[in-house]
Amino acid sequence: MSLWEYANPKRFIETSGRVLPWAVGLTAVCLAVGLVWGFFFTPDDYKQGSTVKIIYIHVPAAMMAINTWIMMLVTSLIWIVRRHHVSVLAAKAAAPIGLAFTLVALATGALWGQPMWGTWWAWDPRLTSFLILALFYLGYITLWSAVENPDTAADLTSILCLVGSVFALLSRYAVNLWNQGLHQEASLSLDKEENVSDVFWQPLVICIIGFVLLFVTLVLVRTQTEIRARRLQALLARERVA
Amino acid sequence: MPDLGKYAFAVLASYAVTLLVLAGLVALSVWQSARTRRALAEVEARQGKSDG
Numbered sequence: 001m002s003l004w005e006y007a008n009p010k011r012f013i014e015t016s017g018r019v020l021p022w023a024v025g026l027t028a029v030c031l032a033v034g035l036v037w038g039f040f041f042t043p044d045d046y047k048q049g050s051t052v053k054i055i056y057i058h059v060p061a062a063m064m065a066i067n068t069w070i071m072m073l074v075t076s077l078i079w080i081v082r083r084h085h086v087s088v089l090a091a092k093a094a095a096p097i098g099l100a101f102t103l104v105a106l107a108t109g110a111l112w113g114q115p116m117w118g119t120w121w122a123w124d125p126r127l128t129s130f131l132i133l134a135l136f137y138l139g140y141i142t143l144w145s146a147v148e149n150p151d152t153a154a155d156l157t158s159i160l161c162l163v164g165s166v167f168a169l170l171s172r173y174a175v176n177l178w179n180q181g182l183h184q185e186a187s188l189s190l191d192k193e194e195n196v197s198d199v200f201w202q203p204l205v206i207c208i209i210g211f212v213l214l215f216v217t218l219v220l221v222r223t224q225t226e227i228r229a230r231r232l233q234a235l236l237a238r239e240r241v242a
Numbered sequence: 243m244p245d246l247g248k249y250a251f252a253v254l255a256s257y258a259v260t261l262l263v264l265a266g267l268v269a270l271s272v273w274q275s276a277r278t279r280r281a282l283a284e285v286e287a288r289q290g291k292s293d294g
Contacts, residue, residue, distance in 0.1 A: 039257070040244055050246040053253050057260045100267045107263075108256040115252050214264070218271055225275045232282045235289060 004077070007084035009227045016220040018115040023217040030210030038203035045200075054112045056197070058202055060211035062105035065133060067217060068098030070166035072140075076158035086227065088154040091161065092144055093222035096217055099137035106130055129171040136164035150230070 006013055038056035045052035072091040079088035109127065110120040121127065140160055147153035196204065246253050 045246075049249050050244070051249045051252055053244075053246075054256045056252050057256060061260070096270075097267065100263050104260050104263050107259045111252045111256045111259070116247055128287065221271050221275050225271070228278045228282045232278065232285060235285045236284075239285070239289065 004082075004084070006234070007082075007086050009086055009231070012086050013224055013227060016224055020217065021221055023213060023220065027210060027213040027217050030206055030213055034203050034206030034210050038200075038207060042203060048116060051112055051115055052200060054108050055200060056207045058105060058108040058176075059204060060208045061101045061108065062130070063208060064211050064215055065098055065102040065105050065130070066172050067132065067212075068094050068101060069136075069164060071219075072098065072161050073165045073168070076161040079154055080158050085154075085230070086223070088158065089226040089230065090219060090223045093226050094215075094219050095137055095140050095144075095216050099134065099141065101129060101211075101215075102134040102137055103227060106134060116207070124183050126171065129167055132167045133164070133171050134158070136167055138165065150233075151169050172216055176182075 035056055039053055042053070073092050075087045075091040075094075078084055079091070080136045106127075109130075113122070114120050140157055143157050143160055144153050147156060
């Protein structure tokens with residue numbers, strides 16, 4: 001069996017329909033366990049007090065804001081190279097999810113930054129690159145709705161996605177490239193010394209899994225919707241011609 | 243409810259904003275899915291009748 005079989009819209013809808021109930025259930029369980037554990041059963045941080053509880057939503061949202069764009073990059077490249085419609089419709093379906101994650105990361109970052117840094121916002125490399133990423137998401141969504149021909153829209157948005165990938169990567173590595181901002185380095189690392197303490201790390205990992213599953217669930221639902229909308233447009237066009 | 247002390251606003255507002263944005267996105271996605279599914283079923287039924 002080849003991965004490309006899922007580029008068939010009918011096959012994609014059938015398979016995703018079978019996966020969705022499991023994805024919804026696992027998402028609900030992971031988010032409930034991770035957030036309840038993190039919010040109610042972890043101690044305050046010795047430096048940051050109770051604001052450390054924001055980590056369980058801020059870090060997963062920020063990670064998914066970047067990873068969603070990376071997913072869109074991969075599916076856009078598949079469109080450019082192989083012209084599979086399902087692939088570019090998945091990118092289109094993912095964009096509002098990525099924008100939502102980016103807005104959550106920016107808002108929770110501001111709410112966390114105010115008591116810790118004394119300011120809601122600073123033109124720090126990571127914050128600024130995230131703001132630019134949010135603007136790229138908005139531009140991508142707007143471009144889809146501004147171009148009438150779906151294949152032309154797919155081509156143009158795929159190119160925009162390639163350009164925006166630079167900012168997605170900058171958002172990820174900004175704190176490493178410019179060590180001069182307010183934002184601290186990554187909370188999770190393969191180097192155990194750089195990781196957050198285990199008491200915060202365990203519920204945080206469950207929340208990250210929950211956010212990833214939420215993303216997968218929403219992408220499947222929204223891609224199904226895009227495929228059906230495309231078929232609806234084709235049938236209505238046929239009606240008009242007949 | 244844990245004692246959030248002087249940071250209660252920052253913590254609770256963060257969770258509220260997240261819940262609002264993500265719940266809104268889920269609701270919008272489910273609504274759009276149901277609406278598109280219904281519209282497609284109607285057109286398919288109509289064209290099925292006229293074809294058959």
